Amino acid sequence: MPRGKGRIRRITLEDGSLSFQVDAYDAWGKRIRRQFRDRADAEAFLNKIRHEKHLARLGVRPEKMAKATITLSEALARFLEWAKSAHSIRYLEDEAQRARFWIDSLGDIPLSDLSREKLLNVLQHLAETRSHSTANRYLAVLRSALNKCVEWGILDANPCAHLKPYKEPPGRVKFLKPEEAEALLRECSRNPKLYMFVALSLGTGMRRGEIENLLWEDVDLDKGIIRVRNTKTRQARFIPIPKDLKELMRRWPRQGERVLGPFRYKKSFMAACRRAGLSDFRFHDLRHTYASWKVQDGVDLRTVAELLGHRTLAMVMRYSHLSPEHTERAREKGVMVSFRSVEIKGKPSK
Structure with missing residues (x-):
């Protein structure tokens, strides 16, 4: 979108309710997209961005939020509030449960002190005491939340960005006769x-x-x-x-x-x-x-x-x-020659 005054888009969610998305660039030139349940809240947020951009044109540069004071607990609370209008109810319940785990484990740590090593220690313990699959699900929620923090400008880089997920066993398939x-x-x-x-x-x-x-x-x-x-x-x-x-x-x-x-x-x-x-x-x-x-x-x-x-x-x-037909249909497909068209000369080697 052009870097103008920004706009508010009305979005119809899957449950039929409405959400209002602010799409604008802030005073630092960073694109911000945030959803609200109430249009008045969306308008207030957009007006705040426009006011800060106006001050910046006058030479008054607004201060960014003090990153060192924001804890992981506060960041996750903000992420879950945003997710209420962006994710399905069922998925939101899972996210909230996994976010509480991170709040209990590292909630008091400021985002600026959240290191890759601290996250790895917690993940390793989770993988050992629960499972690799569980550790990956909890990592996915934290990565999403910290990506949002980067987007909101309260975190410079996501410490989860280069954490690789654990290898998982093949999905279980058990079915009844x-x-x-x-x-x-x-x-x-x-x-x-x-x-x-x-x-x-x-x-x-x-x-x-x-x-x-x-x-x-x-x-x-x-x-x-x-x-x-x-x-x-x-x-x-x-x-x-x-x-x-x-x-x-x-x-x-x-x-x-x-x-x-x-x-x-x-x-x-x-x-x-x-x-x-x-x-x-x-x-x-x-x-x-x-x-x-x-x-x-x-x-x-x-x-x-x-x-x-x-x-x-x-x-x-x-x-x-x-599927009995699944591999059977593929048996003769993609074969472009006849294996009987050329006579074999000599005896096969032992």
């Missing part, structure tokens, strides 16, 4: 709400958080379609409802705007798994089961990725070996 799924559903039938959670996950592949936040207004039983709005990727998607599940949802009592609400059945689910003879099985594995069954039934990987809400094929390639 149809008879195992039926056994699990029978055991879950003692608790109707738990049964519906499991049925929705098996029948639609939705994440647990997506099922918790599912609204009746996003369920079209006439067309047999569910609209998932508050997704991990912040992109809405549409999922077809299987016939049996659709009939089950027609009979389900409507108590409030949400279909089910919070999942409070972890112990009941684990007990049902044990009674069904399933070991080392998690609720998220129902989503793997959904994807695996789709691939086994001949649904192409691109469609499975769209149904699951993945932006790329990388996450669904783990299911590719389940």
